[in-house]
Amino acid sequence: MQMPTPDAGVMARRGEIADALRAIVPGEGVIVDEDALRPYETDGLTAYKTLPLIVVLPETVEQVAEVLRFCKREGVKVVPRGAGTSLSGGALPLADGIILGLGKFNRILEIDSANRCARVQPGVTNLAITKAVEGDGFYYAPDPSSQIACSIGGNVAENSGGVHCLKYGLTTNNVLGVELVTMDGEVLRIGGKHLDAAGFDLLGLLTGSEGLLGVVTEVTVRLLRKPETARALLIGFPTSEAAGDCVAGVIGDGIIPGGMEMMDAPAIKAAEEFVQAGYPLDVEALLIVELDGPEAEVEHLIERVRAIAEAKGAVSVRASQSEEERNSFWAGRKAAFPAVGRLSPDYYCMDGTIPRNRLPEVLRRMRELSAHYGLGVANVFHAGDGNLHPLIMYDANQPGELEKAEEFGADILRLCVEVGGVLTGEHGVGVEKRDLMETMFTEDDLKQQQRVKCAFDPDGLLNPGKMFPTLHRCAELGRMHIHRGQMPFPDIPRF
Amino acid sequence: MTETLKPETPDQLRDAVAWANSDLKPLELVGRGSKRGIGRPVQTAHRLDLSAFSGIALYEPEELVLSAGAATPMAEIEAALEEAGQELSFEPPDYSRVLRMARGAGTLGGVLAGNLAGPRRIKQGAARDHFLGFEGVTGRGDAFKSGGRVVKNVTGYDLCKLMAGSWGTLAALHKVTVKALPRGQKTRTVLVYGPDAAAGVAALSDGLNSPCEVSGAAWLPASIAGRSEVDLVAKPGEAVAAIRVEGFGPSVEYRCQALRSLLAPYGATEELHSQRSRAFWTAVRDVLPFADGADERVIWKISLPPTDAPAFLHAVAEIKGAEAYCDWGGGLVWLALDAPKTGAEGVVRDALKRAESGWAQLFRAPESLRAAVPVFQPQGAGLDALARRVKESFDPNRVLNPGRMSEGV
Ligand SMILES: Cc1cc2nc3c(=O)[nH]c(=O)nc-3n(C[C@H](O)[C@H](O)[C@H](O)COP(=O)(O)OP(=O)(O)OC[C@H]3O[C@@H](n4cnc5c(N)ncnc54)[C@H](O)[C@@H]3O)c2cc1C
Numbered sequence: 001m002q003m004p005t006p007d008a009g010v011m012a013r014r015g016e017i018a019d020a021l022r023a024i025v026p027g028e029g030v031i032v033d034e035d036a037l038r039p040y041e042t043d044g045l046t047a048y049k050t051l052p053l054i055v056v057l058p059e060t061v062e063q064v065a066e067v068l069r070f071c072k073r074e075g076v077k078v079v080p081r082g083a084g085t086s087l088s089g090g091a092l093p094l095a096d097g098i099i100l101g102l103g104k105f106n107r108i109l110e111i112d113s114a115n116r117c118a119r120v121q122p123g124v125t126n127l128a129i130t131k132a133v134e135g136d137g138f139y140y141a142p143d144p145s146s147q148i149a150c151s152i153g154g155n156v157a158e159n160s161g162g163v164h165c166l167k168y169g170l171t172t173n174n175v176l177g178v179e180l181v182t183m184d185g186e187v188l189r190i191g192g193k194h195l196d197a198a199g200f201d202l203l204g205l206l207t208g209s210e211g212l213l214g215v216v217t218e219v220t221v222r223l224l225r226k227p228e229t230a231r232a233l234l235i236g237f238p239t240s241e242a243a244g245d246c247v248a249g250v251i252g253d254g255i256i257p258g259g260m261e262m263m264d265a266p267a268i269k270a271a272e273e274f275v276q277a278g279y280p281l282d283v284e285a286l287l288i289v290e291l292d293g294p295e296a297e298v299e300h301l302i303e304r305v306r307a308i309a310e311a312k313g314a315v316s317v318r319a320s321q322s323e324e325e326r327n328s329f330w331a332g333r334k335a336a337f338p339a340v341g342r343l344s345p346d347y348y349c350m351d352g353t354i355p356r357n358r359l360p361e362v363l364r365r366m367r368e369l370s371a372h373y374g375l376g377v378a379n380v381f382h383a384g385d386g387n388l389h390p391l392i393m394y395d396a397n398q399p400g401e402l403e404k405a406e407e408f409g410a411d412i413l414r415l416c417v418e419v420g421g422v423l424t425g426e427h428g429v430g431v432e433k434r435d436l437m438e439t440m441f442t443e444d445d446l447k448q449q450q451r452v453k454c455a456f457d458p459d460g461l462l463n464p465g466k467m468f469p470t471l472h473r474c475a476e477l478g479r480m481h482i483h484r485g486q487m488p489f490p491d492i493p494r495f
Numbered sequence: 496m497t498e499t500l501k502p503e504t505p506d507q508l509r510d511a512v513a514w515a516n517s518d519l520k521p522l523e524l525v526g527r528g529s530k531r532g533i534g535r536p537v538q539t540a541h542r543l544d545l546s547a548f549s550g551i552a553l554y555e556p557e558e559l560v561l562s563a564g565a566a567t568p569m570a571e572i573e574a575a576l577e578e579a580g581q582e583l584s585f586e587p588p589d590y591s592r593v594l595r596m597a598r599g600a601g602t603l604g605g606v607l608a609g610n611l612a613g614p615r616r617i618k619q620g621a622a623r624d625h626f627l628g629f630e631g632v633t634g635r636g637d638a639f640k641s642g643g644r645v646v647k648n649v650t651g652y653d654l655c656k657l658m659a660g661s662w663g664t665l666a667a668l669h670k671v672t673v674k675a676l677p678r679g680q681k682t683r684t685v686l687v688y689g690p691d692a693a694a695g696v697a698a699l700s701d702g703l704n705s706p707c708e709v710s711g712a713a714w715l716p717a718s719i720a721g722r723s724e725v726d727l728v729a730k731p732g733e734a735v736a737a738i739r740v741e742g743f744g745p746s747v748e749y750r751c752q753a754l755r756s757l758l759a760p761y762g763a764t765e766e767l768h769s770q771r772s773r774a775f776w777t778a779v780r781d782v783l784p785f786a787d788g789a790d791e792r793v794i795w796k797i798s799l800p801p802t803d804a805p806a807f808l809h810a811v812a813e814i815k816g817a818e819a820y821c822d823w824g825g826g827l828v829w830l831a832l833d834a835p836k837t838g839a840e841g842v843v844r845d846a847l848k849r850a851e852s853g854w855a856q857l858f859r860a861p862e863s864l865r866a867a868v869p870v871f872q873p874q875g876a877g878l879d880a881l882a883r884r885v886k887e888s889f890d891p892n893r894v895l896n897p898g899r900m901s902e903g904v
Contacts, residue, residue: 169620170647177852187877194854199900205652207653208649355560357557385646386647420644421645422650428649437650441640445641451889455887491507493500494500
């Protein structure tokens, strides 16, 4: 993986740039010491590391705008950063760029229960929003497993999901507005407390744009009333086919569960050894189906799902009888990443999405790849929406294993695309999947996406080297090859 | 004289747009023309008829996904979904009656291009939230695609969002993919009689803030309620707040009861069952209160924070012929008024300034008025300039529906 060649001129001016930034962000907000820069050298994708030129931690929107204006004027690259939990290297620093950290934007500005929304700063953690509103009976629905740590600004940038997004949607379906600072230092308010856009849906475009279009300095999120009750079923199957049939059967019956997660045998085993959740160990696939809503509904649906599971050949079915038991069903799933981490010195988490009915085939071919590369793989799967998280186990201390793990991962993602799926369901492209973009998109597709980027950041200073395999200059992208005056389509019907 | 080009294959579509781009010949994009009355009038010498891109290409109910030609009639889409017990859960409206266009909700592509949504917007989102992927041609004449056929996808920018609500000003789409969802097996509506706008919106808010998973929340003043086709709405001659629940039988019955007790302090309550409930929400969705053939009034569509609705309604109440009702728990106001020359734009947009955020779209008006008044809410210099740059990134020569959304876009 190749990052753009650092600009030696900018690097030579490091001291001067730091001084200028100190004039904008006084006090401790500008970091230049190597030891203090170290914690910023990577994000959740720890295989890649780069020391940033400088880290800036502004505290006000005006400072963010000033920093961006300065960087634009001086041609300095900027990498926005929230909590640094990205699993795709989205927040990976650039040697010739500053990290613009939003960590000090950590206040909840307003809770508006009557309009069911909250205004928060981007550095607030995902879970902190729910914590702040749960006293009033509300919650913020998207719940990535990293929710204790990840920031809402990062969630917006990555369009993060969680185990409940089948029913309640991703970040993009739960954000009403943002304040955005453009690379020009212009502060724009997009959306608000109302629904839908007056003009182009720029909010929808920004969500999932991976910090390439602007810096988010405020987010208005939608709040939902907590369901009256929730219960879960823990269902074991002898084959992943049967588990897949059960998922299809549930949806075919008109049921959209609050959550529907699947684990394969290696993941079940790892999780059970780690947290003793009481998972059956003699099954090939385990489903957790959570139903939430009024008690009358949950009772009714628990029985329907149980009947479907049994009809599809479930060998064990348990319905939670208490909150404690429901939480214990989830404990293993939620700890699946660290559980796999215990089995292997390192693991590499993938994030493709596939049409659900191709699951058995994809799992089978993944086993073949696993044998081919000689690396283990455990699978957790957002079964309702086809989002697959294979965890590839490797040892970075063994020469060549990281590269092997990456190749294995790339093969899995190509397989996802081949069966009609996509490279990433919720973790983003970042640097990790950047060079695979051409398996999904044509050159024209990618050029059009970059033209959109040019509308926001014509000099390409915001988070360059992420998402796009080839960087084009905006002037080049704007050029058109036209042949005026010809009549190229005598065959098109006209009236 | 307008010349119509009717490409029949994606390649022909690309050739047609490429020609328009190179010869600077602006095109008006038309599916079935059901929404031509929305937006600023587009006057071009050439029309791009997309109706050949019709038909369902893929529908897998258990995968919750449907792909179709962008010009597939909504009627065809809805029939196919209904057969499998599913629907587009954002409740696409049919504006043909209120807009006096030929009957029919138009095409799937049109619904997406307008980012339309019905009462269920508050729970299930709008067209944007169900739009998974597309194939089309940019104004530059380049074939391109975005998204896919799976629900969870963050690969590259989410250009579906940008297409939704762009009214054909960025690209000509020929194939679209959307999320299908199971339809609720049962529907019921709780009515509360008598609340004025402030009490009505407060009642809706209580319903929405309850755990009852409300899927529709509207308030009608007495004059509009009195014209309802639904007897239980019309008869008492009072304003009504209406709250809908949908889903599985036992759950719907339970929630309906819970809402009746919750809302009892606001006035006498009643409930609408299947048929009546459906008729009521269809009228709310399709703006039927203002669809009468003799009703010549101008209509505004206003989105704002729900709690700002009562003050807004108060501020526009004195405009000649003004009559309004709310959907989306107060967050959507449909306002009819008698001002064919000006649309009372000044008063309406001034009244909106008192709300914390929002927009007012001139929804139904004579062509001359739609040409004279900004139909879509101006966003301020910064955002308007950004929108123009986004337009240019797709369609630098402004050949696709030029001016439909605003001058220059
Ligand atoms: C153990 C673990 C579990 C995870 N589980 C999930 C999961 O279940 N679902 C899921 O979707 N993700 C998951 N993630 C991935 C990650 O947590 C999310 O992508 C998260 O949204 C990143 O937030 P962050 O604040 O850490 O952002 P960062 O990692 O700091 O940044 C991510 C990207 O956002 C940009 N960015 C950050 N803040 C801003 C801002 N204010 N303005 C503009 N751009 C900004 C950065 O430039 C970067 O491109 C998991 C990660 C870990 C480590």
